Amino acid sequence: MKNQNVNQKYNEYVEARLPKTKAWPSLFNSFWVGGVICLLGQGINDLLLYLFPYMAMQSAWAWTLIILIFLASLLTALGVYDKIGKFAGGGSIVPITGFSNSISSPAIEFKHEGVIYGTCVKMFTIAGPVIVVGVVASVAVGIIYYIIGLF
Amino acid sequence: MQYLWVFLIGGLICMLGEVLIITTKITSARILVAFVLVGVLLQALNLFEPISRFAGAGINVPIIGFGASLAKGAMGAVKASGLLGAFTGGLQATAGGIAAAITFAFLFSLICKSKTK
Numbered sequence: 285m286k287n288q289n290v291n292q293k294y295n296e297y298v299e300a301r302l303p304k305t306k307a308w309p310s311l312f313n314s315f316w317v318g319g320v321i322c323l324l325g326q327g328i329n330d331l332l333l334y335l336f337p338y339m340a341m342q343s344a345w346a347w348t349l350i351i352l353i354f355l356a357s358l359l360t361a362l363g364v365y366d367k368i369g370k371f372a373g374g375g376s377i378v379p380i381t382g383f384s385n386s387i388s389s390p391a392i393e394f395k396h397e398g399v400i401y402g403t404c405v406k407m408f409t410i411a412g413p414v415i416v417v418g419v420v421a422s423v424a425v426g427i428i429y430y431i432i433g434l435f
Numbered sequence: 436m437q438y439l440w441v442f443l444i445g446g447l448i449c450m451l452g453e454v455l456i457i458t459t460k461i462t463s464a465r466i467l468v469a470f471v472l473v474g475v476l477l478q479a480l481n482l483f484e485p486i487s488r489f490a491g492a493g494i495n496v497p498i499i500g501f502g503a504s505l506a507k508g509a510m511g512a513v514k515a516s517g518l519l520g521a522f523t524g525g526l527q528a529t530a531g532g533i534a535a536a537i538t539f540a541f542l543f544s545l546i547c548k549s550k551t552k
Contacts, residue, residue, distance in 0.1 A: 310457065319443065326441045329492060349495075349500075349535075353532060353539060354539050357540055357543050361543035373456055377466055379498070380496055387536045387537065392540075395544050395547075403544045407541070410464040413464050413468050414501075415533065423521050425475060425478070425479045429479075429509070430517065
């Protein structure tokens with residue numbers, strides 16, 4: 285009984301100390317930063333198709349994503365991406381650059397715990413679940429697609 | 436004109452993520468997982484291509500595009516090589532992105548010192 289009381293008090297304390305994100309500015313910032321990151325992707329994609337007219341659409345998208353991933357990794361290493369993240373919230377998490385940041389940020393941060401148990405293990409704290417859920421769901425979709433194709 | 440759609444759709448999807456953060460205090464891992472699932476679903480229902488045609492990077496750059504290419508790869512490979520494709524297609528289609536993210540993260544972690552202390 286007493287324990288429960290302490291827990292509740294602690295929760296209230298945490299609630300009070302949590303940084304309050306003001307809803308409207310953060311929505312606006314996430315909107316335009318996310319939009320700009322997507323625009324950058326479209327720009328890279330169009331430039332690739334312009335420079336290499338015979339490139340397949342799918343390869344152009346793959347290169348676009350790889351370039352965005354590289355840029356996000358670089359900005360993370362320079363400490364810039366985390367600043368963008370504080371400013372833009374969802375605008376920096378939802379694009380593929382956020383996925384890249386979620387891998388490189390812990391990889392760099394936990395370097396001091398060693399290459400294997402620091403970098404290599406911690407790099408998948410967020411990307412791991414994303415890849416697991418994505419792969420399992422896609423295998424399920426593939427199997428269902430196969431079964432539908434049988435009839 | 437397409438650039439306007441890219442900006443609007445991409446921005447809206449990211450704002451939706453921010454709305455989830457504000458209203459549910461959900462962590463970024465869960466947001467990414469949720470959006471990947473949305474992408475897989477959109478592709479499975481054949482809704483991704485029509486959106487992608489006018490929204491371009493607006494839907495391909497958000498992590499929804501990653502989920503869609505997982506499902507698209509699996510479906511395409513099933514068409515080409517049967518049931519085996521369900522297991523090989525998804526990762527094949529997304530290998531470039533995953534390998535790039537891992538490689539660059541590893542390289543930069545070798546070069547850099549921790550900034551967030």
